[in-house]
Amino acid sequence: MFEETQRFLRSLDGGGQVPVLIEDDEEGYFDRECPSDECLFQFKMLSEDWHKAKEAERLHCPACGHTDHSDRWWTQQQVEHMHAAAVAQIQGGLNRALKTDAARFNRSRPRGGFISMTMKVDSRPQHVMLPPAATDPMALKITCPSCACRYAVIGAAYFCPACGHSAAEQVFEQTIAGIKATLKALDQVRAAMPDRDTAETTVRVVIENGLQNAVTAFQRVVEALFVELPAPPKTRRNAFQNLAEGSTLWQQTTGKGYDAHLDAPSLDQLARAFQQRHLLAHRQGLVDEEYIAKSGDTRYRPGQRLVLRAEGVTEAVELVERLVAGLRDDASIARSRQGPSP
The missing domain is CATH 1.20.120 (Four Helix Bundle (Hemerythrin (Met), subunit A))
Incomplete structure (x- = not known):
């Protein structure tokens, strides 16, 4: 009994990965945020240039010049979205496993007896988490004169996120x-x-x-x-x-x-x-x-x-x-x- 549920729970042991899609905006730009608590400046990088730049493992904040590892530039909205989407996927997987076990249990019960017992898993409608909405078109689009990285900001920004050029x-x-x-x-x-x-x-x-x-x-x-x-x-x-x-x-x-x-x-x-x-x-x-x-x-x-x-x-x-x-x-x-x- 509960074999499918146990199998699903074992699959989570060791911190399994749950894929979550973070989409570009309609112009192909990808939202980023400075990881420095004193800054948290949000900007965009053209997705093509982001994938090239992250191979160097170090990115630069266009506003304050802070430098950090390329895996630390998620926006707060993206982190919240990824957390909610991962929880929703895990809940959905657990719900399906419970339903499978419940159906298997019900099929194994004898029919026509004095006592009848069935199992039901109540699943409420699941809300599909959409990727974070793209912000309004950025007021300022910049191409770095040094490395040609394309990025976009609102307000003032003076450092290329890819190479740090001022x-x-x-x-x-x-x-x-x-x-x-x-x-x-x-x-x-x-x-x-x-x-x-x-x-x-x-x-x-x-x-x-x-x-x-x-x-x-x-x-x-x-x-x-x-x-x-x-x-x-x-x-x-x-x-x-x-x-x-x-x-x-x-x-x-x-x-x-x-x-x-x-x-x-x-x-x-x-x-x-x-x-x-x-x-x-x-x-x-x-x-x-x-x-x-x-x-x-x-x-x-x-x-x-x-x-x-x-x-x-x-x-x-x-x-x-x-x-x-x-x-x-x-x-x-x-x-x-x-x-x-x-």
């Missing part, structure tokens, strides 16, 4: 253009969501992410320009997230500060945007005394939450563009003065 300068314009396009599409976002509260929450997140991505884009591209300058001094980590500190470093190395490219009101406006990004990243947007002191933004009291408008973020993005254009000119002049390497 493409900050190449990606900067695309990132800024993507932020601008997203901010222009906010009315479409609102219209696509019937629930007004959900729509407004989504719009707020998009606006705040736009500012954070613009500051990150600025930081990455200026870091890339700075290390190519003649004899650049050593800097602390994230020095170029601070406009005043970054301007001083740039002045020391090229002879020009940020004020050579933006007037004082524009620099003040951009500095306030950088401080707002700091609040969003580290205080969930809650204003404190330090923010008011550093930004000069007296519209808020400590404990209030920032309220950003798309127009304000768009202006900050345009100031970032103007400043980076000037810094590129500075860098080009500094390199030309150095002349060719001996």
Whole structure:
């Protein structure tokens, strides 16, 4: 009795494998997620390039540059899906085994006796787990200039997941253009969501992410320009997230500060945007005394939450563009003065 059930249970001994399908999206991209707990950045790789890259066993996060083994880049949604699908397959196998044993037991019972006993296995309808839904088309598709790996991100990302190549300068314009396009599409976002509260929450997140991505884009591209300058001094980590500190470093190395490219009101406006990004990243947007002191933004009291408008973020993005254009000119002049390497 219960031979089929026992056979099924023995097959699970030793941790047998249960195949679970994770599909590409409609464009052939495969969802990935940075395994660093401090990042968890999600991106996509073209499936063809993913299978090539994983043979090297090491992948790189496009956002933070974290490097890890290729089997650790599953998204949280994929892990949940695989767990649920595996449990469903095991439950289905056990259910079939029990049904087989029950039918065999019933056939062996004598008919017409005073006592009749049968066995029934109650099986509720099983839910078929679909693969995780593909996310909306990524705003930015990138081909690595070094290894030709094709990947896609939302927001700012500056490292090739396959080879780790930093493409900050190449990606900067695309990132800024993507932020601008997203901010222009906010009315479409609102219209696509019937629930007004959900729509407004989504719009707020998009606006705040736009500012954070613009500051990150600025930081990455200026870091890339700075290390190519003649004899650049050593800097602390994230020095170029601070406009005043970054301007001083740039002045020391090229002879020009940020004020050579933006007037004082524009620099003040951009500095306030950088401080707002700091609040969003580290205080969930809650204003404190330090923010008011550093930004000069007296519209808020400590404990209030920032309220950003798309127009304000768009202006900050345009100031970032103007400043980076000037810094590129500075860098080009500094390199030309150095002349060719001996």
